[in-house]
Amino acid sequence: MSDxxxxxxxxxxxxxxxxxxxxxxxxxLSVDRLAAESGISRSTIYRNWPDMGSLACEVFxxxxxxxxxxxxxxxxxxxHGYLADxxxxxxxxxxxxxxxxLIEGASRDMAFAEVHGRAFSQTRSRAGEIVRHAQKQxxxxxxxxxxxxxxxxxxxxxxxxLVTQVRITRGQVDDLHTELLERWS
Amino acid sequence: MSDxxxxxxxxxxxxxxxxxxxxxxxxxLSVDRLAAESGISRSTIYRNWPDMGSLACEVFxxxxxxxxxxxxxxxxxxxHGYLADxxxxxxxxxxxxxxxxLIEGASRDMAFAEVHGRAFSQTRSRAGEIVRHAQKQxxxxxxxxxxxxxxxxxxxxxxxxLVTQVRITRGQVDDLHTELLERWS
Numbered sequence: 366m367s368d369x370x371x372x373x374x375x376x377x378x379x380x381x382x383x384x385x386x387x388x389x390x391x392x393x394l395s396v397d398r399l400a401a402e403s404g405i406s407r408s409t410i411y412r413n414w415p416d417m418g419s420l421a422c423e424v425f426x427x428x429x430x431x432x433x434x435x436x437x438x439x440x441x442x443x444x445h446g447y448l449a450d451x452x453x454x455x456x457x458x459x460x461x462x463x464x465x466x467l468i469e470g471a472s473r474d475m476a477f478a479e480v481h482g483r484a485f486s487q488t489r490s491r492a493g494e495i496v497r498h499a500q501k502q503x504x505x506x507x508x509x510x511x512x513x514x515x516x517x518x519x520x521x522x523x524x525x526x527l528v529t530q531v532r533i534t535r536g537q538v539d540d541l542h543t544e545l546l547e548r549w550s
Numbered sequence: 551m552s553d554x555x556x557x558x559x560x561x562x563x564x565x566x567x568x569x570x571x572x573x574x575x576x577x578x579l580s581v582d583r584l585a586a587e588s589g590i591s592r593s594t595i596y597r598n599w600p601d602m603g604s605l606a607c608e609v610f611x612x613x614x615x616x617x618x619x620x621x622x623x624x625x626x627x628x629x630h631g632y633l634a635d636x637x638x639x640x641x642x643x644x645x646x647x648x649x650x651x652l653i654e655g656a657s658r659d660m661a662f663a664e665v666h667g668r669a670f671s672q673t674r675s676r677a678g679e680i681v682r683h684a685q686k687q688x689x690x691x692x693x694x695x696x697x698x699x700x701x702x703x704x705x706x707x708x709x710x711x712l713v714t715q716v717r718i719t720r721g722q723v724d725d726l727h728t729e730l731l732e733r734w735s
Contacts, residue, residue, distance in 0.1 A: 389658065390576070390654055390658060391575070391577065392575070461657070462657065465653055465654050465657065466654070468650055468653075468713065469650050469654050471715065472646070472647065472650070473573070473574065481715075485714065516709060516710065517706075519709060519713075520706050520708070520709035521702075521705045523708075524709065525701065527653050527712075528653065528670055528704075530656065548733065
């Protein structure tokens with residue numbers, strides 16, 4: 366298969382994985398189902414992605430790190446940008462479905478646990494950088510524990526989206542941003 | 551079947567549902583698997599619990615509301631008791647697996663969504679009562695939004711347990727209790 370054809374197949378199969386995860390969750394993933402959804406032949410899927418678990422992990426990896434927005438140097442704007450970006454991701458039904466599937470798979474499957482661990486340590490290190498930068502600029506008390514600040518940033522929206530299953534509004538992003546800066550100063 | 555025999559079968563099947571959810575998740579639930587796990591005949595399972603989704607929901611309902619500890623009248627102790635009880639539940643692998651399965655199922659299946667909604671509105675109303683009581687006793691600023699306080703109580707441990715997948719320690723319960731009372735006073 367040429368590189369261009371491979372890339373087209375890959376894009377179609379990855380999109381099909383996301384569609385199946387949203388509609389049916391991890392248990393819906395099968396070569397037959399992906400072939401029907403993507404229009405790519407079963408033999409091509411078998412040849413390139415023989416293992417459904419590894420395929421799901423590849424798609425997770427790509428989706429978790431897609432569209433990362435660059436952060437500016439103003440620490441308050443960077444924190445707001447981080448929260449707004451996180452809310453936007455969680456509001457995306459595909460991202461939310463993938464996240465739940467990842468949490469579900471990670472407790473039982475080593476390959477998922479590895480992707481899960483990598484995804485969350487990257488999220489944490491990115492948020493950690495923003496927090497440390499804000500500490501250097503005097504916006505956050507330098508004695509504050511960075512990992513605790515990161516948890517304060519991400520836990521509320523995650524709870525709201527996964528447990529109460531409502532969308533996160535722009536106003537909630539502004540409110541959390543204001544509340545955290547007050548608490549951390 | 552006599553009532554006593556029914557109760558024994560029910561207990562064995564419910565325990566098997568929990569074991570399968572921890573080991574394999576929702577997709578592992580089947581009459582054959584439950585019969586093998588519980589020692590109850592397939593025909594008895596079929597007759598009493600013909601639908602795996604409804605059965606899972608019954609088990610969820612029971613597990614989510616099991617062992618609720620009574621709260622005393624001292625508002626600070628009641629808040630601490632609530633956090634300690636919540637941490638204990640989340641640390642239980644069965645409870646955590648059921649919670650994830652419930653979150654996963656709720657996005658796709660109306661029966662799960664209903665159990666999920668009921669479970670979380672009960673959790674919220676219980677926590678809400680404790681918060682309102684603490685407001686009346688002057689421990690929490692009466693202008694604080696009750697639902698926001700409830701979210702502040704439950705979001706951190708949920709994130710820590712589901713996303714970073716570590717156990718919640720007794721020290722973390724004490725720290726969150728102290729931190730929230732300072733923030734809310």
